[in-house]
Amino acid sequence: MLAGYISxxxxxxxxxxxKRGRLDMFQQVEYATRDFSSFDSVLSLxxxxxxxxxxxxxxxxxxxxxxxEVSTTNLPWHIVGRETEKKHTLEQxxxxxxxxxxxxxxxxxDSDRFYTINEGERINGGNLGLIAAGSGLGKALIxxxxxxxxxxxxxxxxxxxxxxxxxxxxxxxxxxxxKGNVEVExxxxxxGLERIYTFLVETQGHHRAEWFDQADDPxxxxxxxxxxxxxxxxxxxxxxFVDCYASEAANLALNGMTLGGIYxxxxxxxxxxxxxxxxxxxxxFIKRGKMETMLARIPVxxxxxxxxxxxxxxxxxMGM
Numbered sequence: 001m002l003a004g005y006i007s008x009x010x011x012x013x014x015x016x017x018x019k020r021g022r023l024d025m026f027q028q029v030e031y032a033t034r035d036f037s038s039f040d041s042v043l044s045l046x047x048x049x050x051x052x053x054x055x056x057x058x059x060x061x062x063x064x065x066x067x068x069e070v071s072t073t074n075l076p077w078h079i080v081g082r083e084t085e086k087k088h089t090l091e092q093x094x095x096x097x098x099x100x101x102x103x104x105x106x107x108x109x110d111s112d113r114f115y116t117i118n119e120g121e122r123i124n125g126g127n128l129g130l131i132a133a134g135s136g137l138g139k140a141l142i143x144x145x146x147x148x149x150x151x152x153x154x155x156x157x158x159x160x161x162x163x164x165x166x167x168x169x170x171x172x173x174x175x176x177x178x179k180g181n182v183e184v185e186x187x188x189x190x191x192g193l194e195r196i197y198t199f200l201v202e203t204q205g206h207h208r209a210e211w212f213d214q215a216d217d218p219x220x221x222x223x224x225x226x227x228x229x230x231x232x233x234x235x236x237x238x239x240x241f242v243d244c245y246a247s248e249a250a251n252l253a254l255n256g257m258t259l260g261g262i263y264x265x266x267x268x269x270x271x272x273x274x275x276x277x278x279x280x281x282x283x284x285f286i287k288r289g290k291m292e293t294m295l296a297r298i299p300v301x302x303x304x305x306x307x308x309x310x311x312x313x314x315x316x317x318m319g320m
Contacts, residue, residue: 001015001016001017001054001055001056001057001058001314001317001318001320002014002015002016002054002056002057002058002090002317003015003016003025003057003058003059003310003311003313003314003316003317004043004057004058004059004060004310004313005059005060005098005101005309005310005313006033006039006059006060006061006062006072006075006077006079006098007033007062007074007098007134007135007267007309008033008062008072008073008074008075008134008135008136009032009033009034009135010030010031010032010033011030011031011033011036011039011042012028012029012030012031012307012309012310013027013028013029013030013043013046014026014027014028014029014310014314015027015050015054016314016317016318018318023108023311023314023315023318025307025310025311025314027050028307028310029046029049031045031046033075033077038077039072039077039079039084040084040087040088043084043088044088047088053088053089053090054090055090055091055092056090056091056092056093056094056317056320057084057090057092057093057094057317058093058094058095058096058101058313058314058316058317058320059079059093059094059095059096059313060096060097060098060100060101060102060309060310060312060313061079061095061096061097061098062074062075062097062098062135062136062138063097063098064097064153064155065095065096065097065153068080068081068082068093068094068095069081069095070095073136074135074136079095081093081094081095092320094316094317094320096153096313096316097138097140097153097154098138098309099130099132099138099139099140099151099153099154099265099309100140100151100152100153100312101309101310101312101313101316102130102132102138102140102265102303102308102309102312103128103130103140103142103149103151103312104149104151104311104312104313104315104316105305105307105308105309105310105311105312105313105315106128106130106142106149106263106303106308106312107148107149107315108311108312108315109303109305109308109311113303113304113305113308114263114301114302114303114304115270115273115277115301115302115304116299116300116301116302117276117277117281117282117300117301117302118282118285118296118298118299118300118301119299120261120296120297120298120299120300121297121299122259122260122261122299123259123260124146124260125144125145125146125260126144126257126258126259126260126261127141127142127143127144127256127257127258127259127260128141128142128144128149128258128260128261128262128263129141129142129249129252129253129256129258129261129262129263130142130151130262130263130265131245131248131249131252131262131263131264131265131266132264132265132266132269132303133188133189133190133192133245133266133267133268133269134189134190134266134267134268135189135190135191135267136157136185136189137156137157137184137185137188137189137248137266138154138156138157138266139154139156139157139248139252140152140153140154141154141252141255141256141258142260144260156184156252157183157184157185157188157189158183158184158185159183159184160181160182160183160184161175161182161183161184161186161187161244162247162251164243164244164247164284164287165243167204167240168240168243168244170199170203170204171187171196171199171240174199174202174203175187175195175199184244184248187241187244188241188244188245188248189268190219190267190268191219192241192244193218193219193222193223193237193238193241193268194218194219194222196237196240196241197212197218197222197233197234197237200233200236200237200240201233206232206233206236207232207233208233209225209231209233209234211225211231221234222234222237222238223238223268223271223272226238226272226275227271227272227274227275238272238275239275239280242272242275242276242280242281242284243280243284245264245281246280246281246282246283246284246285247284247285249262249264249281249285249300250284250285250286250287250288250295253285253295253298254288254291254295258298259294259297259298260299261298261299261300261301262298262299262300262301263300263301263302263303264276264300264301264302264303265302265303265308269302269303270302270303270304270306273302273304276302281300282300285300
């Protein structure tokens, strides 16, 4: 069988089988989405290199999956499960939201694939929340009875951004003047990091560094400069980012009464564990007036396994 994960900047594939009672992924390959005009083109390349063709596939896709069809949020790709089956002679193709795939992968991770930033008081059978910032921002709520996981899809990354203080209000106005609306994803994402940095330079009198203009990957450069402590504008950028990330994680916790815990995934969180763990994230997460006591008891952990979404898609296809 075949599992896949499609994000805004990369596509991952892996063949899937059961080996000694455990799920085993092999022949794993990763491609950059910028090198392909469509999902079919990258899937065709992968399948041509396989010694034998898979019969079934599950793909976790960053976008709203409706009736096994999806237009990717941060890519100009349109994927239809039935058409993919016909074109690549597959018996069954299932498309799921990428955060739903990640949620399925959670149950398969060992404890050392998480980094805890708040122990809290986990309630067995309590709902779980998953929030993941990378190319975009994904969210999911997960019902669990303590043994099985039942996640459901969400496009909560596209809800309105709610400022929590004066500087964030000014950031909201800055983005609004550019776009005419402000989604949480406009702030809590890789592009959001770059947007916050530019906002500080253009409106708050911060210095625009030469390294920023020369960077091939500005968001990554911002993270590197901030974590090294070398650039005050980068440090301030990450501080604002962490505050907004924590605020949205708390919103998810309240919306879903996630007494079983909040999991922070995506490409960014594992890179900034030191920033998340220094107390700033939890201080903002808890700051909710009447609900502060409850939020302080919610366990919060960072997923450090990069292949969680792919693992979740593999788990789904094995059950098809």
